Amino acid sequence: MKCSHLAAGAALSALLALxxxxxxxxxxxxxxxxxxxxxxxxxxSFPAQEQAAQRKLDERxxxxxxxxNILWLVIDDMGYGDPGCYGxxxxxxxxxxxxxxxxxxxxKLTSTYSQPxxxxxxxxxMLGRLPVxxxxxxxxxxxxxxxxNPWDSEISVASxxxxxxxxxxxxxxxxxxxxxxxxxxxxxxxxxxxxxASQKExxxxxxxxxxxDLVLDPDMVTRIKTAGGKIDMYYGRKGEEERVxxxxxxxxxxxxxxxxxxxFTIDQIKKDAKSDKPFFIAHNFMRVHADNHPSKAxxxxxxxxxxxxxxxxxxxxxxxxxxxxxxxxGIADNTFVFITSDNGPQLDAWPDGGYTPFRGAKGxxxxxxxxxxxxxxxxxxxxxxxxxxxxxxxxxxFNTSIRLGNAADKIPADRYIDGIxxxxxxxxxxGKSNREKVFIxxxxxxxxxxxxxxxxxxxxxxxxxxxxxxxxxxxxxxxxAPWLFNLYIDPKEQYPVGHxxxxxxxxxxxxxxxxxxxxKKYPPKQVGLEQ
Numbered sequence: 001m002k003c004s005h006l007a008a009g010a011a012l013s014a015l016l017a018l019x020x021x022x023x024x025x026x027x028x029x030x031x032x033x034x035x036x037x038x039x040x041x042x043x044x045s046f047p048a049q050e051q052a053a054q055r056k057l058d059e060r061x062x063x064x065x066x067x068x069n070i071l072w073l074v075i076d077d078m079g080y081g082d083p084g085c086y087g088x089x090x091x092x093x094x095x096x097x098x099x100x101x102x103x104x105x106x107x108k109l110t111s112t113y114s115q116p117x118x119x120x121x122x123x124x125x126m127l128g129r130l131p132v133x134x135x136x137x138x139x140x141x142x143x144x145x146x147x148x149n150p151w152d153s154e155i156s157v158a159s160x161x162x163x164x165x166x167x168x169x170x171x172x173x174x175x176x177x178x179x180x181x182x183x184x185x186x187x188x189x190x191x192x193x194x195x196x197a198s199q200k201e202x203x204x205x206x207x208x209x210x211x212x213d214l215v216l217d218p219d220m221v222t223r224i225k226t227a228g229g230k231i232d233m234y235y236g237r238k239g240e241e242e243r244v245x246x247x248x249x250x251x252x253x254x255x256x257x258x259x260x261x262x263x264f265t266i267d268q269i270k271k272d273a274k275s276d277k278p279f280f281i282a283h284n285f286m287r288v289h290a291d292n293h294p295s296k297a298x299x300x301x302x303x304x305x306x307x308x309x310x311x312x313x314x315x316x317x318x319x320x321x322x323x324x325x326x327x328x329x330g331i332a333d334n335t336f337v338f339i340t341s342d343n344g345p346q347l348d349a350w351p352d353g354g355y356t357p358f359r360g361a362k363g364x365x366x367x368x369x370x371x372x373x374x375x376x377x378x379x380x381x382x383x384x385x386x387x388x389x390x391x392x393x394x395x396x397x398f399n400t401s402i403r404l405g406n407a408a409d410k411i412p413a414d415r416y417i418d419g420i421x422x423x424x425x426x427x428x429x430x431g432k433s434n435r436e437k438v439f440i441x442x443x444x445x446x447x448x449x450x451x452x453x454x455x456x457x458x459x460x461x462x463x464x465x466x467x468x469x470x471x472x473x474x475x476x477x478x479x480x481a482p483w484l485f486n487l488y489i490d491p492k493e494q495y496p497v498g499h500x501x502x503x504x505x506x507x508x509x510x511x512x513x514x515x516x517x518x519x520k521k522y523p524p525k526q527v528g529l530e531q
Contacts, residue, residue, distance in 0.1 A: 027514040028507035030451065033436040038521060039413055043420045044436050049428035056381055056427050057404070060334055068378070069272070069335040070161070070280045070401050072125075073322065075315055076118065076173060076198065076289040077362060079345030079354030080371050082312055086110075088355055093304025094312040098320030102339060102377045107386040107426060112374025113393050113438045113450070114343045116363050117470075118198065120441075121342040121394060122284070123176050126156045126187075128398030128411070128419030130441060133519075135527030136176060137443040139198075147528035149181045155412050157398045159188030161280045162238075164407035167191075167272055171265045172258075172284035173198060178230050185236040192236045193245065193264045195257070195286060200349075202231045202248050203291045210291060233257065255293040258286050262318040266325040273329035280401065283322065287311040290349035308352050323377075332379040336404055339375040340394060344368045347467035359493045363470035364461050365440045365447035366493055376426045383429045390433025391450065395419035400426065416522040439515055444530065445475060449512055455493065456508040457483040482509060 033042035060068060082088045083096045085103035115121040119139040120131035131137045135150040158168040169191045170184040177183065178196035185192050195202065205224060208215040214224050236242035248254050265283045272279040294301070294310035298317070302309035319339065326332040345354030345368070347361035360366025374392055376382055399421040402408055411417060418439075425431040440448040447459035457478065464472045483496040484505050490497075499505045 028504075028510040030504050030507035031436060031511065037413070038518075039416050041418050041420055042436065043434045044432070046424060046428075046432055046434070049424040049431045052429070053424040053427040053431070057423075060381065064334045066276070066334060067165070067278045067406055068404050069278045069326075069331060070166075070404060071322075071326075071335055071337045072282045072284075072397065072401075073319055073337065073339045074122075074125075074172075074282065074284045075339070075341045076285055076287060077343065077346045077354060078288055078312070078315075078341035078373065079356040079361075080341075080368070080373055081355040081357045082288075082345070083316075083373055085375075086373055087357065090303060092309075092355055093306070094302040094309035094316075096312065096316040098316045098323070099339060099373075099375065102319070102323065102337070103375045105379070105384045106337075106375055106377030106382050107388065109374035109376065109392050110387065110389045111391050111450075112340060112372050113370050113391070113440070114341065114372045115394075116343055116365055116369045116440075116442055118289075118342050119176050120443075122174075123150075124395045124418070125397050126158065126176070127154050128157070128395050128417045129154075129415070130395070130418045130439070132441050132444055132524050133416060133418070133522065135525035135529060137441075138529055139175060140177060140529070145528060146177075148525070149177075149179070150525065150527045150529075151177060151182050151187050154187070156188040157401050158184070158280065158282075160402050160407050160410045161405045162188055162190060163410065164402075164405045165277055166405060167275065167277045167279045169265075169268050169279065169281045170194065170284065171268075171281065172261050173286050173289075174284070183236060183242065185238045185240075185242075189282075190238050191268075192242075193233065194261060194284065195233055196230045199254075199286050199289045200291050201229070202254060203251060203293070205231055206248065206250055206254070207291065233260070251293050252296075256295045258314065258318060259295050259297075261286070262321060265322055269322070269325045269331075270329055273331045278334075278405070280405070285315055285318070287315050288354060290346055290352045292352050306351055308354065312354070327379075333381070335378065336381075336401075337375075337377040338397060339373065339377070341372040342394075344370060344372065346470070348470050350467050353467075358491060360461070360463075361467065361469040363442075363473070364463075365442050365457070365459065366461070367455075367487070367491065369469065370440055378427070381427060386429075388425075388431075388433065390425060390431075391435040391438050392422060392425070392433060393419070393435060393438050396422045396435065416518050437511060437515075439512075442475065444524075446512065446516070449508065449515070450487070451504075451508055451511060453486060453488040454502070454504060454508060455485045455487055456505070456512065457485070457493075457496075458512065481505065482512075484508065 035042040085100040123136035172194040233246040292307040292311045298314040356368040358367035360368035398419040448457040
């Protein structure tokens with residue numbers, strides 16, 4: 001967020017000023033989480049569900065003699081309220097029958113949390129660490145330079161799974177660095193096909209109607225092509241150099257990109273189904289990030305006829321195709337699938353953006369910016385029809401995927417890991433979340449925390465014009481006390497209950513202090529995105 005990273009140094013100083021005592025100090029009377037060491041996030045413990053989940057994993061391995069395949073389906077900028085199973089779908093002009101079916105046949109999570117924007121979420125999922133720790137606190141934009149490769153010394157989920165015998169593939173959007181040392185096949189993936197940038201960063205170089213000052217000005221064209229980075233579709237393999245597989249030449253040509261990428265993933269599934277190796281595929285859709293241009297087959301396919309909605313329908317259809325490929329290959333019963341979005345909807349781009357019933361949107365620490373759809377599906381393993389409001393942070397996919405790959409002993413112990421193993425929550429028939437708290441950061445600002453049904457806010461991000469949650473906001477401190485909301489009775493965060501109606505303000509403040517203390521032994525990286 002533009003206004004927040006200007007004060008990054010001051011924000012970090014304020015954070016570190018909170019620190020006193022040791023990491024093992026008592027936190028609060030509200031907490032039941034157990035801290036097993038000083039480099040892991042405290043977690044709730046449920047031994048019976050842990051045993052039940054392990055039995056399911058053992059039974060699957062005995063039947064297949066392979067560790068489970070892992071498939072992440074990450075949609076770009078889809079709002080919590082876009083899919084039908086979350087209150088959207090046909091009722092708001094874009095039916096999502098495939099996503100809805102997978103929610104019915106799996107576990108629908110109603111309290112899944114991302115970071116406020118794309119790059120932070122994607123890096124957190126890959127590394128199991130808060131972006132403030134790794135330095136990947138915001139997108140690397142046109143003209144940016146970094147002083148340090150943020151991926152240096154980091155260990156990704158792909159790297160760990162690859163070393164554990166998985167074929168690791170990333171398809172689609174990367175957006176966490178395009179220079180050597182930062183690309184997917186440099187940081188653990190065996191193969192990559194996709195784009196380094198977001199849709200808007202590509203289309204702004206070819207869409208004369210929306211960006212006439214760029215496309216129609218020869219001098220600006222030269223400048224943006226120099227500063228704007230790589231806009232073509234690339235293929236790369238570990239140990240080899242990348243190559244362009246499809247140049248970005250026009251809106252019409254790029255509109256077919258997600259179709260091409262889905263075919264690539266489906267082909268990988270077909271090949272890997274015949275292999276002795278399990279696969280980890282992170283399929284990252286380009287859609288539905290602005291600017292949306294549906295493929296020719298999906299123009300006008302939504303009830304609304306708007307381009308964003310057409311792309312919601314298209315993504316839903318592609319998810320159906322990819323999951324159908326698992327069934328056709330006979331491996332659906334040994335594949336863990338997780339469907340989510342990297343952040344809330346980009347209301348700045350309205351009407352080319354999604355819907356959330358909550359306050360705020362992409363770029364914001366309010367629920368609308370960080371609360372996203374989350375669906376876990378595993379045919380025959382995850383009990384159909386489950387729904388839970390247990391907390392799930394997308395960073396938890398790091399630990400959970402590694403546990404599924406039987407490689408938990410490879411999670412590094414020399415750095416702080418913010419993710420939590422949620423295997424037992426997802427797999428046990430009546431599983432409860434192992435996560436007690438979700439910490440919400442806006443770049444270098446610790447903005448709030450959700451704990452059970454409560455949310456404490458310490459930094460207020462306020463849009464200065466309707467829906468401009470990125471391009472026209474201010475960040476300010478709260479007043480005499482943090483703002484405390486009860487999300488069960490006030491999901492839109494409109495009226496703090498505070499100390500006058502709640503007993504836990506001091507306890508939640510103590511939890512924030514304990515979080516800040518983790519940065520004493522494990523300080524954050526400075527990579528050049530702080531200003």
